[in-house]
Amino acid sequence: MQNKILSHEQIQHKTRRIAYQILEANVDEKEIIIAGIDGGGLKFAKKIKKILESICKAKISLCKIQMDKENPLNSEISTSILEKDYVNKSIVLVDDVLNSGTTLIYGVHHFLKTPLKQLKTAVLVNRNHKKYPVKADYKGISLSTSLQEHVNVKFETNNDLVYLD
Numbered sequence: 107m108q109n110k111i112l113s114h115e116q117i118q119h120k121t122r123r124i125a126y127q128i129l130e131a132n133v134d135e136k137e138i139i140i141a142g143i144d145g146g147g148l149k150f151a152k153k154i155k156k157i158l159e160s161i162c163k164a165k166i167s168l169c170k171i172q173m174d175k176e177n178p179l180n181s182e183i184s185t186s187i188l189e190k191d192y193v194n195k196s197i198v199l200v201d202d203v204l205n206s207g208t209t210l211i212y213g214v215h216h217f218l219k220t221p222l223k224q225l226k227t228a229v230l231v232n233r234n235h236k237k238y239p240v241k242a243d244y245k246g247i248s249l250s251t252s253l254q255e256h257v258n259v260k261f262e263t264n265n266d267l268v269y270l271d
Contacts, residue, residue, distance in 0.1 A: 112246070124154060140169065141169040141200060150200050169185050171199070173213070175209050179186060193220055199224045230268065249270075255270050
C-alpha cells in the first residue's frame with residue numbers, strides 16, 4: 107500500500123526552496139559544486155542544479171558520486187570531477203533520502219580528505235533513524251517513520267512522487 111507524502115508540485119516547491127538556501131549560503135562564490143550520490147541523489151542534484159543556474163551567476167557544476175551503497179566501508183568512492191577541480195570550492199552533497207546516514211557520512215568522509223571552502227548536505231526526505239552523526243543542512247521534509255516503513259522517491263518527467271510503503 108502506498109501513502110503519498112509529496113506530490114510533484116510539492117517536490118518542485120521544496121527543490122526551489124533548497125536551491126535558494128544554497129544560493130544564500132554561497133552568495134559570493136564563483137562556483138558551486140552540486141555532488142549527487144548516484145541514483146536518486148544524482149537525479150535530485152540535477153533538479154537543484156537546473157534551478158540554481160536560473161537564479162544565480164555562479165558556475166554550477168554537477169559531480170556524480172559513485173559508491174556501493176550496500177557496503178560503503180569496503181567500496182571505492184569515485185567522483186566524476188577530479189579532486190584538484192574541487193579543492194577550496196563550495197560543495198553541496200545531495201541524496202534523495204537520509205535514512206540511517208550511512209551513504210551521506212561516507213560521501214562526506216570522501217570529501218573531507220581534500221581542503222574545501224565549505225561542505226554542506228541536502229536531501230529531499232530526512233528520516234529520523236540516524237546511525238551516524240550526520241545531518242542534512244538543507245532538507246525538503248522531515249519524517250518520523252517506523253523502521254519497517256520504506257520511503258520511495260520516484261523522479262519521472264512531470265510526475266515526481268515521494269511515497270511510503
